[in-house]
Amino acid sequence: MRDPKKRVAILSPIAWRTPPQQYGAWETVAGNITEGLVARGWDVTLFATADSVTRAHLHSVVDKGYEEDSTVDAKVAEYLHISEAFEHAAEFDLIHSHYDFMPLTYSRLTRTPVLTTIHGFSSPKIMPIYHKYRDGYFVSVSDSDRATGLNYLATVYNGIDLSLYPLRERGGDDLIFLGRIHPDKGVHLAIEVARLSGMRLLIAGIVQDKAYFREQIEPHLDDQNILYIGPVNVKGKNELFARARVLLHLNTIPERFGLVLVEANAAGVPVIAMDLGSCREVIKDGQTGFLVSNVAGAVRAVGQIPEIDRQACRSRVQQHFSIETMVEGYERVYSTIFDLEAKRRP
Amino acid sequence: MRDPKKRVAILSPIAWRTPPQQYGAWETVAGNITEGLVARGWDVTLFATADSVTRAHLHSVVDKGYEEDSTVDAKVAEYLHISEAFEHAAEFDLIHSHYDFMPLTYSRLTRTPVLTTIHGFSSPKIMPIYHKYRDGYFVSVSDSDRATGLNYLATVYNGIDLSLYPLRERGGDDLIFLGRIHPDKGVHLAIEVARLSGMRLLIAGIVQDKAYFREQIEPHLDDQNILYIGPVNVKGKNELFARARVLLHLNTIPERFGLVLVEANAAGVPVIAMDLGSCREVIKDGQTGFLVSNVAGAVRAVGQIPEIDRQACRSRVQQHFSIETMVEGYERVYSTIFDLEAKRRP
Numbered sequence: 001m002r003d004p005k006k007r008v009a010i011l012s013p014i015a016w017r018t019p020p021q022q023y024g025a026w027e028t029v030a031g032n033i034t035e036g037l038v039a040r041g042w043d044v045t046l047f048a049t050a051d052s053v054t055r056a057h058l059h060s061v062v063d064k065g066y067e068e069d070s071t072v073d074a075k076v077a078e079y080l081h082i083s084e085a086f087e088h089a090a091e092f093d094l095i096h097s098h099y100d101f102m103p104l105t106y107s108r109l110t111r112t113p114v115l116t117t118i119h120g121f122s123s124p125k126i127m128p129i130y131h132k133y134r135d136g137y138f139v140s141v142s143d144s145d146r147a148t149g150l151n152y153l154a155t156v157y158n159g160i161d162l163s164l165y166p167l168r169e170r171g172g173d174d175l176i177f178l179g180r181i182h183p184d185k186g187v188h189l190a191i192e193v194a195r196l197s198g199m200r201l202l203i204a205g206i207v208q209d210k211a212y213f214r215e216q217i218e219p220h221l222d223d224q225n226i227l228y229i230g231p232v233n234v235k236g237k238n239e240l241f242a243r244a245r246v247l248l249h250l251n252t253i254p255e256r257f258g259l260v261l262v263e264a265n266a267a268g269v270p271v272i273a274m275d276l277g278s279c280r281e282v283i284k285d286g287q288t289g290f291l292v293s294n295v296a297g298a299v300r301a302v303g304q305i306p307e308i309d310r311q312a313c314r315s316r317v318q319q320h321f322s323i324e325t326m327v328e329g330y331e332r333v334y335s336t337i338f339d340l341e342a343k344r345r346p
Numbered sequence: 347m348r349d350p351k352k353r354v355a356i357l358s359p360i361a362w363r364t365p366p367q368q369y370g371a372w373e374t375v376a377g378n379i380t381e382g383l384v385a386r387g388w389d390v391t392l393f394a395t396a397d398s399v400t401r402a403h404l405h406s407v408v409d410k411g412y413e414e415d416s417t418v419d420a421k422v423a424e425y426l427h428i429s430e431a432f433e434h435a436a437e438f439d440l441i442h443s444h445y446d447f448m449p450l451t452y453s454r455l456t457r458t459p460v461l462t463t464i465h466g467f468s469s470p471k472i473m474p475i476y477h478k479y480r481d482g483y484f485v486s487v488s489d490s491d492r493a494t495g496l497n498y499l500a501t502v503y504n505g506i507d508l509s510l511y512p513l514r515e516r517g518g519d520d521l522i523f524l525g526r527i528h529p530d531k532g533v534h535l536a537i538e539v540a541r542l543s544g545m546r547l548l549i550a551g552i553v554q555d556k557a558y559f560r561e562q563i564e565p566h567l568d569d570q571n572i573l574y575i576g577p578v579n580v581k582g583k584n585e586l587f588a589r590a591r592v593l594l595h596l597n598t599i600p601e602r603f604g605l606v607l608v609e610a611n612a613a614g615v616p617v618i619a620m621d622l623g624s625c626r627e628v629i630k631d632g633q634t635g636f637l638v639s640n641v642a643g644a645v646r647a648v649g650q651i652p653e654i655d656r657q658a659c660r661s662r663v664q665q666h667f668s669i670e671t672m673v674e675g676y677e678r679v680y681s682t683i684f685d686l687e688a689k690r691r692p
Contacts, residue, residue, distance in 0.1 A: 061478075071471075072471075073469065073471035073472070075421075076447070076471055076472050076474065076475060079447070079448055079451045079475065080451065080474060080475055080478070082451070083451035083452065083454075083455075086455055087454050087455065101422070101425070102425055105425045105426065105428070105429035106429065106452065106455065108429075108433050109429075109432060109433065109452065109455035109456065110455065123419065125417075125418075125419035125422055126419070126422050128422065128426060129422060129425065129426055132407075132426070
């Protein structure tokens with residue numbers, strides 16, 4: 001499917017560098033696609049922060065992510081970064097955007113086709129823009145996270161670099177939570193499960209909702225049974241996985257994809273996830289973890305974790321959620337777009 | 347200078363409708379230019395909120411100003427509104443933007459020339475965008491509010507509709523402040539002047555800085571000598587002008603233009619302004635008011651107000667700050683751009 005004559009621009013977000021050092025799911029996926037395409041011989045230009053790390057051509061007009069450098073104004077940086085890619089559109093056969101709704105507003109000002117991977121709908125207020133540009137090319141990251149009326153070409157599941165998360169044959173003793181500290185991610189429910197199971201819970205991730213952390217998480221921290229570790233990088237994640245019996249992901253709203261579920265499974269860590277949104281696409285119930293509908297169900301599932309084969313967790317990631325599988329998915333989408341464009345402009 | 351074959355798009359901000367009902371200086375000026383061009387026979391399309399009022403063609407994708415409708419997301423509305431104008435660029439011979447730095451990032455994606463009137467540099471953080479697009483076409487609203495290195499074609503002073511602010515032959519007894527309640531506008535200094543002069547001060551305008559209002563203004567309000575009236579529309583401004591001996595404009599940072607100075611002068615109200623930024627271009631010292639450098643100077647100037655000829659205040663506005671004068675200024679700029687473009691693309 002690879003076409004070495006085609007030049008692809010990957011437009012990554014600039015909240016963080018690509019790939020991010022800690023949190024930053026969209027940048028992680030944009031980076032994985034970029035490196036995966038390069039590995040398969042594509043001519044790729046990555047539009048990302050200047051401190052990004054890539055084997056592709058790097059094109060940057062913003063030095064550092066606006067979440068990592070308080071001197072950067074997010075609005076100014078976004079306008080500069082996105083428009084820069086479109087000003088160079090003629091150099092590419094495809095612009096593949098991972099940057100939310102904003103690039104769509106430039107898409108009709110160029111003849112270069114634009115593919116948008118929708119990593120999530122951040123608010124109902126952004127829908128008028130998707131509605132206006134609904135005839136564009138879209139990819140969803142799960143079948144569940146789709147808006148009606150958009151021209152979806154496919155669902156392409158996010159893929160990870162499995163070499164970063166080696167399989168651990170034996171699990172640890174603790175429950176772990178990994179993700180943004182935000183009510184959407186159900187950190188408070190994970191704490192309930194820990195209490196009811198009488199097990200230790202290790203919490204890691206950036207504090208996105210400060211009031212939630214202060215009011216619903218911090219009071220439970222005791223340095224013994226409920227511990228907050230802070231944000232973690234890949235090394236920190238692996239240390240966490242080494243101590244994990246199971247990852248708790250008791251999301252309170254439909255998950256869009258859930259990259260952390262895949263990372264845990266890759267390391268052999270089973271996942272207990274709320275059966276909302278994409279979780280049932282990512283976790284195979286009873287095989288790579290358990291899907292539950294409430295805290296009681298999660299507590300029961302903790303007792304069933306020994307039934308899970310850790311190798312089976314990793315195998316499923318290898319099959320469905322590797323960079324290679326993802327890139328093959330996108331190659332099919334690119335090919336569809338090139339065919340459609342050739343017909344449109346013979 | 348009018349060229350009825352040329353089609354001009356005026357891109358107004360969408361914080362408020364055009365013209366705004368109360369506060370909204372950029373929308374006021376964009377509206378005045380639009381109506382002034384229409385009056386002189388130009389084919390004008392105004393890109394503004396759907397509730398805007400104009401004799402031009404109105405093109406809208408946002409119902410109401412994001413400052414007037416909490417259901418509108420400012421970021422989403424801005425991207426939709428600005429890109430809409432550029433998607434229609436081929437229908438115009440010129441896009442004349444009044445909407446800050448954002449439209450510049452679309453300007454290289456169209457062959458239609460873009461003129462930007464810079465109504466003010468809101469933050470040093472926006473300068474990288476002006477720097478990148480410095481070869482565009484720019485107009486400053488005063489000689490003082492210019493950044494170095496930009497391709498300015500002219501300074502065109504803002505113009506007002508003088509019929510809205512009829513001359514009052516006789517002044518009132520009170521000091522007035524009219525503008526955003528914000529430290530930049532020196533409301534606290536106006537209160538000091540009132541105290542030291544033993545005169546009443548009427549304060550009108552939107553509260554932009556709530557902490558400033560609460561801490562430095564509200565404690566002085568006494569319903570007798572220092573009064574806060576709230577935001578005012580044109581009718582309210584005229585009622586205020588009727589009670590005014592003088593308008594106090596003791597700005598603490600360089601003024602960019604100062605539309606309210608011109609409105610007051612039009613009604614025959616002299617102005618005492620801090621000698622910062624554009625004030626000395628707008629107010630002729632000793633003729634339409636006084637330029638001062640501190641509170642003591644302002645108190646002295648209050649005593650000299652009887653020397654000011656109220657008719658002279660209005661005459662100066664008629665000559666330099668009318669819609670007609672402004673539109674003639676822009677017609678010269680448009681003509682320059684059309685000539686340059688014709689040479690560039692014969």
